[in-house]
Amino acid sequence: MRYAVRALGWATKILWILILVFSVTSVYSAMNVKIRFGEPHVFLSKEFAVISIPLFINNTGFYDLSELNITADVMDCNESLLSTSIAFVPLIPRGSSVETTHNVSISLDYITSMAQTYLFNDTIFNVNMSVKLNFAHAIPFQVSTNMTVPWGAPLYNFSIGQISYNYLNLTHQELIIPISFENHSPYFGVEGTMQVETYNDDDELLGFSESDLNVPSHSSYDGQVKMTVDLSKITGSGEVRFYFETSVFSIGPVVMPYG
Amino acid sequence: MVEKGQIKTFAKKFVPRIFKAALLGVITYIPFYFLSTFMKPIQSFFPWYNPLTSTLFVTVFIIFLVVGAFTSGTIYQYMFGVARALVTMIFFIYVLNGGIIALAVTFEGATANILIDLRVILAMLVLVCLLGIGKNVIQAIDFVSAKAETEELQLV
Numbered sequence: 001m002r003y004a005v006r007a008l009g010w011a012t013k014i015l016w017i018l019i020l021v022f023s024v025t026s027v028y029s030a031m032n033v034k035i036r037f038g039e040p041h042v043f044l045s046k047e048f049a050v051i052s053i054p055l056f057i058n059n060t061g062f063y064d065l066s067e068l069n070i071t072a073d074v075m076d077c078n079e080s081l082l083s084t085s086i087a088f089v090p091l092i093p094r095g096s097s098v099e100t101t102h103n104v105s106i107s108l109d110y111i112t113s114m115a116q117t118y119l120f121n122d123t124i125f126n127v128n129m130s131v132k133l134n135f136a137h138a139i140p141f142q143v144s145t146n147m148t149v150p151w152g153a154p155l156y157n158f159s160i161g162q163i164s165y166n167y168l169n170l171t172h173q174e175l176i177i178p179i180s181f182e183n184h185s186p187y188f189g190v191e192g193t194m195q196v197e198t199y200n201d202d203d204e205l206l207g208f209s210e211s212d213l214n215v216p217s218h219s220s221y222d223g224q225v226k227m228t229v230d231l232s233k234i235t236g237s238g239e240v241r242f243y244f245e246t247s248v249f250s251i252g253p254v255v256m257p258y259g
Numbered sequence: 260m261v262e263k264g265q266i267k268t269f270a271k272k273f274v275p276r277i278f279k280a281a282l283l284g285v286i287t288y289i290p291f292y293f294l295s296t297f298m299k300p301i302q303s304f305f306p307w308y309n310p311l312t313s314t315l316f317v318t319v320f321i322i323f324l325v326v327g328a329f330t331s332g333t334i335y336q337y338m339f340g341v342a343r344a345l346v347t348m349i350f351f352i353y354v355l356n357g358g359i360i361a362l363a364v365t366f367e368g369a370t371a372n373i374l375i376d377l378r379v380i381l382a383m384l385v386l387v388c389l390l391g392i393g394k395n396v397i398q399a400i401d402f403v404s405a406k407a408e409t410e411e412l413q414l415v
Contacts, residue, residue: 011390
């Protein structure tokens with residue numbers, strides 16, 4: 001009986017020591033795990049635009065990290081799912097670092113169909129992100145967060161003002177179109193060219209012009225487009241077609257009526 | 260003379276027990292005091308943790324510890340030992356929220372939900388408590404059988 005009591009006493013003591021040592025070293029190890037995201041890169045495949053985010057994990061703790069699973073769901077303001085992305089790392093042994101990428105793919109069809117909406121209107125994207133891992137093969141750990149990412153339209157409030165004419169000669173006049181918009185995008189400036197074509201009511205081309213654009217983030221553009229038009233073709237109303245060619249996007253025609 | 264002798268015997272028997280019980284009570288209370296001081300600033304992260312409930316657990320634990328020390332040399336010592344181990348086990352289950360710790364941390368306007376599954380640690384803690392209960396039960400059986408043997412020998 002006494003031996004059994006003694007054995008139980010020793011077992012209890014050893015277990016207490018194990019629990020204490022494991023708890024202390026776990027906390028220490030968890031504090032020595034560094035997860036860092038790198039600069040995202042965007043590239044295009046046949047069907048998708050892929051945002052590739054480099055991920056660096058440095059595990060200098062005492063225990064292995066296993067089954068690291070990073071999931072990100074991107075939804076638009078109508079809660080429609082745009083993208084689901086998963087990055088999985090089976091094992092990060094102790095004392096080692098792992099470099100991987102987290103790829104967020106968005107369908108090009110979707111981008112094309114929604115381009116006009118996102119170029120001209122501000123909106124928000126909801127991002128549900130979760131990170132799961134198994135610490136020391138014993139403690140499952142999960143962090144999940146719901147973020148709202150505001151989207152600023154690069155051509156917000158794009159509009160044309162009152163069209164005016166400058167007299168040149170008996171057959172031609174100079175057409176002046178005031179144009180204004182605000183670049184609400186925090187991510188990129190609008191740098192490139194804007195081609196403008198003006199049509200009359202009979203869908204005849206009155207004239208065209210091309211101008212350079214250089215509108216940094218969070219700034220507004222207020223300019224004029226001038227073109228020479230044939231006086232005989234002017235009907236007083238019609239439409240203006242815009243074609244944008246920038247480093248980030250190409251879009252056109254964007255049609256705006258006048259008159 | 261008789262009274263003086265009785266007082267002496269009483270003092271000899273109980274003063275060390277009182278001293279031991281008081282010392283054990285103080286020693287047990289010190290880590291709890293530091294733990295609760297440490298928990299105060301981060302208590303909002305652990306919504307299920309109620310300091311009053313923890314104080315109640317610790318009070319009951321210390322009472323069992325002190326009474327156990329008082330009753331040492333009797334069968335009650337082991338009964339209180341079992342009760343103490345049970346209280347400790349329930350306390351761990353309560354503090355670790357059944358092994359699943361869910362926290363909500365607000366960082367730069369975004370809320371991060373953290374979920375830690377500590378069921379393995381909890382299982383180890385419960386095992387330690389069960390071992391403690393088992394040890395006390397065996398000690399109680401040993402105590403009773405030893406007492407019965409002594410009584411038999413005295414009868415013979």
